[in-house]
Amino acid sequence: MSTITTEELSATTLLRFATAGSVDDGKSTLVGRLLHDSKSVLTDQLEAVEHASRNRGQDAPDLALLTDGLRAEREQGITIDVAYRYFATPKRRFILADTPGHVQYTRNMVTGASTAELTIILVDARNGVVEQTRRHAAIAALLRVPHVVLAVNKMDLVDYKEPVFAAIAEEFTAYALELGVPEVTAIPISALVGDNVVEPSATMDWYGGPTVLEHLETVPVSHDLSHCHARLPVQYVIRPQTAEHPDYRGYAGQIAAGSFHVGEPVTVLPSGRASRISAIDLLGEPVDVAWTTQSVTLLLEDDIDISRGDLIVPSKDAPATTQDIEATVCHVADAALTVGHRVLLKHGTRTVKAIVKDIPSRLTLSDLSLHPHPGQLVANDIGRVKIRTAEPLPVDSYSDSRRTGSFILIDPSDGTTLTAGMVGESFAAPEPVKDESEDDGWDF
Structure with missing residues (x-):
């Protein structure tokens, strides 16, 4: 060898x-x-x-x-x-x-x-x-x-x-x-x-x-994601409370895209609270800049409420938050995904309750035609869905970011992964019809 x-x-x-x-x-x-x-x-x-x-x-x-x-x-x-x-x-x-x-x-x-x-x-x-x-x-x-x-x-x-x-x-x-x-x-x-x-x-x-x-x-490969929207999903809040650093509060996670700089104004989503980066720790050492795929800890000038699942973004480049998500999905579970299905939606490090409001279309693979309003997606189906979440989420289009533009749907009863979704991706699905499903307590 x-x-x-x-x-x-x-x-x-x-x-x-x-x-x-x-x-x-x-x-x-x-x-x-x-x-x-x-x-x-x-x-x-x-x-x-x-x-x-x-x-x-x-x-x-x-x-x-x-x-x-x-x-x-x-x-x-x-x-x-x-x-x-x-x-x-x-x-x-x-x-x-x-x-x-x-x-x-x-x-x-x-x-x-x-x-x-x-x-x-x-x-x-x-x-x-x-x-x-x-x-x-x-x-x-x-x-x-x-x-x-x-x-x-x-x-x-x-x-x-x-x-x-x-x-x-x-x-x-x-x-x-x-x-x-x-x-x-x-x-x-x-x-x-x-x-x-x-x-x-x-x-x-x-x-x-x-x-x-x-x-x-x-084949040309580019790992330069510095031009992408900077995003840091918070995985863990670090508060060591040691004598050396009694007031240390850091927000740890892996940078999903872009880069962050010390002194840069940032916004925490979905709350919308703003602050400025006071320091960046990388492998226990302070740095002035950090970029995509690095696992870092950000320290902010202001003591604001941040927890796992929040998203730290540059204030000048913050995505809109929404409770209504349209996406193309690949259904991966044996159990069907149906209109009115109550699910958990995991986006980045955040998991929220959600409900499937509509399934406008399913893709027919043989000729790429769209079967309108199939009512459900079964295993391996590719289709278009509309989802309403219980809480606002800061989502990007999948075409802009494969990390923050994707999500999975989870069965809340047993934790089974149901569906992998790409926000905004579409095979030109037809116009949806109004959802007439009954109120079941998850209608956000």
């Missing part, structure tokens, strides 16, 4: 990416091949895979086992949970999420792709674009994943024919562009054999594009 020095590692950028596709399209095999051929697999890991493969009667190592870690997954031969792997090359560091392909576990793709800058969607060259392919493309579009790769796998089973690849690439690209995906890169591969995964294929000389790894290493 090749080694990378600390200096080389610190100089590389980080790419978070996810894989998705239908069952048996070869996602886990692709990831295993990627790790194996890029020499990112430890010797003992490879020996364990070889041993497990022999126990299953296979002559060659089943590279899918490098990511299918759960016993239930190995027995069923499908990916159930999201498998995260970390590896690096001299050009870039990677965090990959191998997400399930079975329709029953589509909800896990939402988890894996929610922080991804790139998604690889696999298609079996024999089957072409299927409904689950369309669902994964729709989720990638909703989550605003900047880069989508179409990997047409198992080209060895269609004799490496260029027309097969071209037809699938054309159909998928047209569908993805209609969804609003900014760009699609199509690559013909054979994960089992290794064609165009890390090394160029000798049998597909008609293809002149990059391999999967080459594209992952060179």
